[in-house]
Amino acid sequence: MTTVPTDDAFAELHSRLGAKLSRAPGDLNAHGYDEGGSLQHYPPHAVVFAENEQDVVDTLAFAARHGVPVTPWAAGSGLEGNALPVRGGISLDVTRMNRVLRLDPDNFSATVEPGVLYPELSRLARPHGLFFAVDPGAEASLGGMAATGASGTGAVRYGTMRDNVLEMRVALTDGRVIRVGSRARKSSAGYDLKNLFVGSEGTLGVITQLTVKLHPLPATLASLRASFPTVESAVQAAVLVMGAGVRPERLELVDANTVQAVNAYKNTRYDETPTLWIELSGRDETDLQTQLNLVMDLCGETDGYGFERATTEGERLALWTARHHAYYAIRALFPGHRIQSTDVCVPIAELPGAIRETQRLLDAHDIHGPILGHVGDGNYHVSLHAPGDDTAAWARTQEVLKGMVAYAHGVGGTCTGEHAVGLNKRKYMRAEHGEALDVMRSIKQLLDPQGILNPGKIFPDE
Amino acid sequence: MTTVPTDDAFAELHSRLGAKLSRAPGDLNAHGYDEGGSLQHYPPHAVVFAENEQDVVDTLAFAARHGVPVTPWAAGSGLEGNALPVRGGISLDVTRMNRVLRLDPDNFSATVEPGVLYPELSRLARPHGLFFAVDPGAEASLGGMAATGASGTGAVRYGTMRDNVLEMRVALTDGRVIRVGSRARKSSAGYDLKNLFVGSEGTLGVITQLTVKLHPLPATLASLRASFPTVESAVQAAVLVMGAGVRPERLELVDANTVQAVNAYKNTRYDETPTLWIELSGRDETDLQTQLNLVMDLCGETDGYGFERATTEGERLALWTARHHAYYAIRALFPGHRIQSTDVCVPIAELPGAIRETQRLLDAHDIHGPILGHVGDGNYHVSLHAPGDDTAAWARTQEVLKGMVAYAHGVGGTCTGEHAVGLNKRKYMRAEHGEALDVMRSIKQLLDPQGILNPGKIFPDE
Known part of the structure; x- marks a missing residue:
């Protein structure tokens, strides 16, 4: 206690x-x-x-x-x-604790303290032709991102924090500081403690240092917007793009509600339709054009239209800034509303069904919830919102979330792809993990017998 | 006990x-x-x-x-x-337990029992345009590969078993069977038990089912051989190739001794020089040629020569079969010899130094040890060999290994990139993990309090 x-x-x-x-x-x-x-x-x-x-x-x-x-x-x-x-x-x-301790371009890595913000690391790596590829959008810290197993728009190509953290130092409650992982790209030397601490939300130990991967900056980039008649047809196009072996840098869905909020917030004029925002990289302009043509063909197969390529670096950055600010745009559009951003993740072919069910749940419970997400991963967000003091509406948002999570579990997915469990998803842990949750509890007990590390998180009150 | x-x-x-x-x-x-x-x-x-x-x-x-x-x-x-x-x-x-329970091409995955051999899974996936990408060479089982965190030639592009196992069922000693991981591509839902069991060598539980990733077959492939004056110059070329952001399908080093053994074993006539064997994939022939030209330029920078492209599918397969049989070729060339295949892995820029030190150690201890490996990952093998009954020579091989591991640890690497600890590398676990080894021991104690699961492995006698 x-x-x-x-x-x-x-x-x-x-x-x-x-x-x-x-x-x-x-x-x-x-x-x-x-x-x-x-x-x-x-x-x-x-x-x-x-x-x-x-x-x-x-x-x-x-x-x-x-x-x-x-x-x-x-x-x-x-x-x-x-x-x-x-x-x-x-x-x-x-x-x-925000020092970059070692920038090691030859080994495509950097060693940092946990308080370093990831955009800062990318800024320092850029002169070496490298960048840090996990990009959740917010001004997040690398320590916090490791603790939550964060990902974001770059994960479709570069993986999540799990894939991008090589090694960490972790302080335990008993005074030990251990090194977990290795700077080598792979290791089979004993139990994988690195991945045990990544995503453990500070409940097992405190990260004091991280070595993370850096990736070469793409030679050329192009961004494409495509409109779709329905959210579902946009999602189907995303599934086709992934199936074709194109490896986009980013592959994002925004629904009409989200584009509307972004336009209002950023004073932009994007078509207020379900939209895919796709970033592609290539070895050269020819390679890029080949991929753009393929992606446009695939989008056309599910009735995509109104293709627009960001032709300047400024346009490209503006587009991604708009996407990254979507959450804040929705917040700005509904002052006084509380917003809960869901982050269900499902196997990719299950995504059209999951989105269909989500729209049904939103309608059935009369809840407004813009949909956006990292659809190349099967991960999508619904910004469930209602006035903070409207307890009836708020209860209905929770029914929507409950239905979304149940659907995800039914198709082999997870209640959280990247935001982690925190307070709000503890109630879904038993359904998601079954008896594996008890193994997690016993590991918590092993490393934090007094229960002093971030109590009240991850585990449900049972 | x-x-x-x-x-x-x-x-x-x-x-x-x-x-x-x-x-x-x-x-x-x-x-x-x-x-x-x-x-x-x-x-x-x-x-x-x-x-x-x-x-x-x-x-x-x-x-x-x-x-x-x-x-x-x-x-x-x-x-x-x-x-x-x-x-x-x-x-x-x-x-x-060798049934493929579910082939799920739409979700790029398959669910199998642990006894399924990975070439069999690739064979079944091929008609769907997919394959299983972890390729250790031997006729290994998927359960055994997960248990050891195996990788092989495909890891440079597709990652290791850790990256390719999505979900598992694991039987524990207390009668529970738990499901770990998720079929979604990413999850932040609680502790990562999946990666705790991957690489645990059957010491924490027994894998009874796995869901693994499948990848799209590359549209076009080309294989290139390049000779080098020294092993070190070959390794330097590999480092350049990785740094240029080329993502080879495979990137393998074989030294002159290894080529010689392969030629004798497979009746081939490859130049008996330090060699890189590189496989590239492309969207089309133009894309492939662009990459081949770049790779040849980079190899030329470190004095690579004698470029030879496998032009037919038959030639390409013959080349990779030869590489895959290198270990058996060395065994065949030295009948009566015991062979210990090392698998040190270091950060990639440290690889030339590691290879240099390895050659010095081999010379100093008068040990013959062909060198080959997955150099794109920083992982290399030395086939240390000596007559099984020559205890003096055998002791010298162990000195070579000890020196290699110490060098790897000094540059942030690991004693085992893919073969796992088993019996032989237990002695290096304390140096590699420090107090983290005690955390591993306590997890072992937690999940197997009687110590009945695969006793005598991973942990050193201390």
Whole structure:
């Protein structure tokens, strides 16, 4: 069981950390909500602004001694309450651990502290002809992204954080700091602890360092927009593109509602129809044109039309900025609304059925929910929204989500492709994992016997 | 502690399994050695030929009740003693669990039993324009490949078993059968148990079913051979090719000794020089030629010469068959020799240095060791060999291996890229993992408290 720390206890921690320990109301307040727009606010009892690995180790030792909860915090860009200290205690803020320790272009990798934001890493890698390929859109930290197993628009080609983290250092509650993974591209040396910690949402240990892959910048890029008569026909085109062995850099669906929100927010004039936004890379212009022609043919097979290629770098970036801001656009269009962004993921051929069922559920429950997503992965988002105080409408959004998750489970999919479980999807864990959930619980018990690391996450109250 | 089973105990198991339980000397003998050519022979006390998941569950229940070791067995193609029942007990043979349960081309996946050999799966997938991309060369089983985290020539483009297994069913020692992973391409739903079991060498549970990825067959293929003045210059060319963002289907190094062995074994006439064998895929002939030209330019930069393109499908297959048979060719060339195939893997830019150090070690210890490998991954093999009864020479091979592993660890690499730990590399686990090894041990203790699953593997005697 965790406890509420006493003032005396905090005095002890203060004697070690000095000004890195804050109990200022502003700091507590700022660490009590994330981008997910939870109705409830969860301020911690204290914030530790760790500046190095030893600060993390010392904070964990303190927490273990006093039975105080510790919840790691980085950019705060999570959507599922992943980093909210729901049982109070310490918010362990690693934003000051933001050094790029080693840029290693020859080995296509970089070693960073967990608070480094991924756009910053890409910016530093660019002069070497490289970039960091996982791109969730928000200004997320690499530590937070590893902790949630994040992905985003680049995953269709470059994989998720799981595929892009080579090695990590992880601080455990018992004072050990272990190195997991390897800098080699592959290893069969014992149990894969690296992937055990990736996606564990700070419930098993605290990431203090990561070595991640960098990828060569594509030689040439082109972006294409295509309109479709229905969301389903757009999804079918995406399935065809993936089946043809084209390896797009990005392959995104936005529905008419989303385009409308983006137009309003970014003052753009995109056709307000179900749309695929596709980015392709090529060895040269000829190669690019061959692929563009193939993709347009495939889109045409499911009645795609109005193809528009972004011809300048500026147009291309504007298009992707618009896509990345879709979530914020929807938020802006519905002031006062609470938004829950779902992230169900299904095997790709099951995606048209999943989208059809989602639209049926939205209609049946009278809920407005723009649909967008990384359809090349089978991953899609519905921005379920309703006024924060409309409890009846809010209850109906939860019925929609429940139906979507049940459908995904029925076709071998998952309730969360990239946002992780956090608070909101704990209730689906038993249905998704069956007895494997008990194995997860026993691993949690093994590595955090006191239950002090990010309590109240991942596991349902059963 | 494990025990030797009594006749009475086996009578109990026989009453459940009938003829699926064998204690025939021929069966025991056949399950006591693998392809690794261990000097020592480890016959089990009994072999269970499991025909379905329930047979596996019943065998594990029996073993747990009596404290009898159980070591899973499939194709027996391991090189590290991974499947040898070194403490006796039961060899749990899953070769009869060899059904392809579901071929799902629309979702680019197949669900199989663990005894299915991977070439068989590729054969079945081919009419759908798909193939299974992990290709270790030997006639390996998918269950065994998952258990060892195998890879091979295809990994440079398609990743390892870790990347290609989506979902598994795993039988635990306490009677539970859990489902790990998901059929979706990505998931952030809780701890990654799938990757915990992939590469665990049957020490945590027994794989009873796998869903694996299938990939589209490349539209066109070309294979290129290039000779080099030195092994190091060949490796440097491989590093350049990877750095240029070319994504070869395969990128293999063979040294002059290996080509010589292959020529003798397959009656071929390849130039007996350090050689890169490169397979490229393209959208069409133009695309292919562009890549071939680029690769030849890059090879030329490190003094590559004698480029030869396999122009017919027959030539291409002959070339890859020769490469795949290199290990057997070396065995054939040195009758009576014991061979230990190393599989160190390092970050790619460290590969020239690693190869240089390996050659120095071979010379210093007067050991003959042909070098070949999947150099696009930073993974290479040395076939250390000496007469089985020449203990002095054999001790020197171990000094070479020790030096290679120490070098790899020094540059952030691993002692095993794809063959797994088995018996032979246990001694390097502490140096490679430090305190993380203790976390692995505690997970082993958690899932197999009696230590009955494949005892004597992965973990060193400390």
